[in-house]
Amino acid sequence: MIPIAVPLLADEEADAARAAVLSGWVSQGPQVAAFEREFAALVGAPFACAVSNCTTALQIALAALDIGIGDEVITVSHSFIATANCIRNQGAVPVFVDIEPETYNIDPRRLAEAITPSTRAIIAVHQMGMPCDLTALTALAEQYGIALIEDAACAAGSQIQVNGHWERIGKPHGRIACFSFHPRKVITTGEGGMLTTADAVLDQKFRLLRHHGMSVPDTARHDSPRVIFEQYLVPGYNFRMTDIQAAIGRKQLQRLPELVARRRAVAANYDGLLANFSGLRIPKEPEWARSNWQSYCVRLPDHLDQRRVMQHLLDRGIATRRGIMCSHREPPYISPNQRHDLRQSEIAQDHALLIPIYAQMSENDIHLVLEALRAEFAR
Incomplete structure (x- = not known):
């Protein structure tokens, strides 16, 4: 796993x-x-x-x-x-x-x-x-x-x-x-x-x-x-x-600088390897920002079902998480009078996917994640 x-x-x-x-x-x-x-x-x-x-x-x-x-x-x-x-x-x-x-x-x-x-x-x-x-x-x-x-x-x-x-x-x-x-x-x-x-x-x-x-x-x-x-x-x-x-x-x-450096290296590896996946949107780091890459979030193309992709990856031993939740969709905050359009938030929840990232990830781990995603695109 x-x-x-x-x-x-x-x-x-x-x-x-x-x-x-x-x-x-x-x-x-x-x-x-x-x-x-x-x-x-x-x-x-x-x-x-x-x-x-x-x-x-x-x-x-x-x-x-x-x-x-x-x-x-x-x-x-x-x-x-x-x-x-x-x-x-x-x-x-x-x-x-x-x-x-x-x-x-x-x-x-x-x-x-x-x-x-x-x-x-x-x-x-x-x-x-x-x-x-x-x-x-x-x-x-x-x-x-x-x-x-x-x-x-x-x-x-x-x-x-x-x-x-x-x-x-x-x-x-x-x-x-x-x-x-x-x-x-x-x-x-x-x-x-x-x-x-x-x-x-x-x-x-x-x-x-x-x-x-x-x-x-x-x-x-x-x-x-x-x-x-x-x-x-x-x-x-x-x-x-x-x-x-x-x-x-x-x-x-004391470990924080090293942990961030390792995560940034994993994220850079993902950036390069995922760039050619047609329709997949990889995260964008503004030129004025340096992320610690606590999570690495990709946006699936519309034709791929988020839950099905997650299940197929789990079946291959790769854990993922769906896009970040939207509080306004949860029972305490559902309201017919929501003041502002939240379309981008909803798209992110429904189509984004958090893939594994941590300091100890090996090159082999990264390639296993990539191959599993590649199989979903081929499917």
């Missing part, structure tokens, strides 16, 4: 987790703090706050911006449903706009048409690790005085060119960027997430919200020679990362 993705975990991660366990401190503690510092330094962010996953990161981001009942947040339907759910869970209204067919990312032209007096924020998803057009999005956010949140769940290690300089996704362009460390992402802690920002006030809000609104972290109470009584300053959550996860994350972070 050639899986859709495989995390690269080795003795270094196992040893780090063991050391955290044996330290006696396994909840949010010194390993989390070190992981935050190292992640912030890598992406070029003044502040980074670790949490339990990217969904909770998005939830905290909205809560820290005081977005709630009656507010509108513009985003894409073409994303994992967590993007929409975190808006709904705040009592706000998700307003879905369409994607660019080449990058599968939010279309800035469609976004501008969706802004109303009730719009409080934009959640721009760097889908499958491909950076959004942050230059256009930040200009719109500034023009209308609304917050830009980057759903960078898939984008650790991706880069964007700003004013002639390459910068990592996570260096603040909007107000907040949110990351995932799920096993299908380029680096993993099993589950886990991170928020980055340049705003010290927002960072302090994140830290309160993730830990029940507690005024004093456990580490401060533990290290103090005097008794400290904490306060609970705001209604908060238990969205903490454990020190075991953070210890693994620190080792994964």
Whole structure:
């Protein structure tokens, strides 16, 4: 079986987790703090706050911006449903706009048409690790005085060119960027997430919200020679990362440049080998973007049935996934009054195919995937 993705975990991660366990401190503690510092330094962010996953990161981001009942947040339907759910869970209204067919990312032209007096924020998803057009999005956010949140769940290690300089996704362009460390992402802690920002006030809000609104972290109470009584300053959550996860994350972070380089090599190989498949659309990387290639997504020609192709590949031992889901097609978000046309999002879900990509892929693995696809085109 050639899986859709495989995390690269080795003795270094196992040893780090063991050391955290044996330290006696396994909840949010010194390993989390070190992981935050190292992640912030890598992406070029003044502040980074670790949490339990990217969904909770998005939830905290909205809560820290005081977005709630009656507010509108513009985003894409073409994303994992967590993007929409975190808006709904705040009592706000998700307003879905369409994607660019080449990058599968939010279309800035469609976004501008969706802004109303009730719009409080934009959640721009760097889908499958491909950076959004942050230059256009930040200009719109500034023009209308609304917050830009980057759903960078898939984008650790991706880069964007700003004013002639390459910068990592996570260096603040909007107000907040949110990351995932799920096993299908380029680096993993099993589950886990991170928020980055340049705003010290927002960072302090994140830290309160993730830990029940507690005024004093456990580490401060533990290290103090005097008794400290904490306060609970705001209604908060238990969205903490454990020190075991953070210890693994620190080792994964050291691997990130190598993992991205390997994935980019696999993607380049795919680009060359798939270019001659008639009717197949391969992903397009804008000249101002460097994707980490968290996923490699191809668009099937109309005459090929997505489900049948996926089944035939699975029968040959090759795992795939359908195009990214559309939240507006799921029961909680189905509406006869959908404001904006989402045709490109629906086409992507119905005709796109995610094929295997991971750092450990061999040349033979790649050719097996190619031969299976070639057989489908011949069929």
